[in-house]
Amino acid sequence: xxxxxxxxxxxxxxxxxxxxxxxxxxxxxxxxxxxxxxxxxxxxxxxxxxxxxxxxxxxxxxxxxxxxxxxxxxxxxxxxxxxxxxxxxxxxxxxxxxxxxxxxxxxxxxxxxxxxxxxxxxxxxxxxxxxxxxxxxxxxxxxxxxxxxxxxxxxxxxxxxxxxxxxxxxxxxxxxxxxxxxxxxxxxxxxxxxxxxxxxxxxxxxxxxxxxxxxxxxxxxxxxxxxxxxxxxxxxxxxxxxxxxxxxxxxxxxxxxxxxxxxxxxxxxxxxxx
Numbered sequence: 001x002x003x004x005x006x007x008x009x010x011x012x013x014x015x016x017x018x019x020x021x022x023x024x025x026x027x028x029x030x031x032x033x034x035x036x037x038x039x040x041x042x043x044x045x046x047x048x049x050x051x052x053x054x055x056x057x058x059x060x061x062x063x064x065x066x067x068x069x070x071x072x073x074x075x076x077x078x079x080x081x082x083x084x085x086x087x088x089x090x091x092x093x094x095x096x097x098x099x100x101x102x103x104x105x106x107x108x109x110x111x112x113x114x115x116x117x118x119x120x121x122x123x124x125x126x127x128x129x130x131x132x133x134x135x136x137x138x139x140x141x142x143x144x145x146x147x148x149x150x151x152x153x154x155x156x157x158x159x160x161x162x163x164x165x166x167x168x169x170x171x172x173x174x175x176x177x178x179x180x181x182x183x184x185x186x187x188x189x190x191x192x193x194x195x196x197x198x199x200x201x202x203x204x205x206x207x208x209x210x211x212x213x214x215x216x217x218x219x220x221x222x223x224x225x226x227x228x229x230x231x232x233x234x235x236x237x238x239x240x241x242x243x244x245x246x247x248x249x250x251x252x253x254x255x256x257x258x259x260x261x262x263x264x265x266x267x268x269x270x271x272x273x274x
Contacts, residue, residue, distance in 0.1 A: 012127040012148050016040070019049035019067065019114040020134040028135040028254050033057050035138040039245070041147065048134075049114040067110075074113035077192055081106055086198060105203040109192050111169070112205050116189040123176040128152070133170035135249040136237075137257075139272035142245045150227060150241060151175070157184055157222035160209070161240055164233035167213075169206040170248045171227075171237060180221050187212045235263040244270055 051067035081087035089104030
């Protein structure tokens, strides 16, 4: 049901989106799917853009798109920049080229093109689209009203995890009823397809998201809802309201299967963190 007044505390419709390749599925994506199906509200579906991998899980709430078939713009982007060192995180150093994720646009573009396709696909069907990184585990049941409560509404185009530096985009909730949602998509995706990312200080998805956000807020086109904290610049996901229900296995935390106690700035009481 569409909301006539998006600020009223009515039940919203949501869909969650993620992507991964075969290695990612084995290392963390499978666990992401399993814990989603166990702990998320039963009326919320998970859309997976699967790259060269067959998903074993079967469920009416699990929708799988073939990454290669449904993301032709990503295919064109990879063709254009796949051999470009600057677009693949390789930067000049005293010892030759050095890889740094901050400039690895090709690696992080998967998320950008999946988000863009999903927003275009669902913007007339769903109230909120949630991007969730596939290296996220849901460790306890998420109440339906929690998902509604943190959703962006009205003139808020997205809800995101702010921090002292650029945002953490392991979670972003997009308001698909916002009048400028397709404008956002064109700018976010266009930063890659038009080569604008090469002119930026950094070119990963979180930095590009931040630049588009700043432009739209500065021009008065949209507002953005903050779920994080400006007091930290590291693992803000688990130190936000999301940490009560999920754990984001950033970096080498994937091998451990859990974030470190030292990552926590909150005194969490959930069983997962004890």
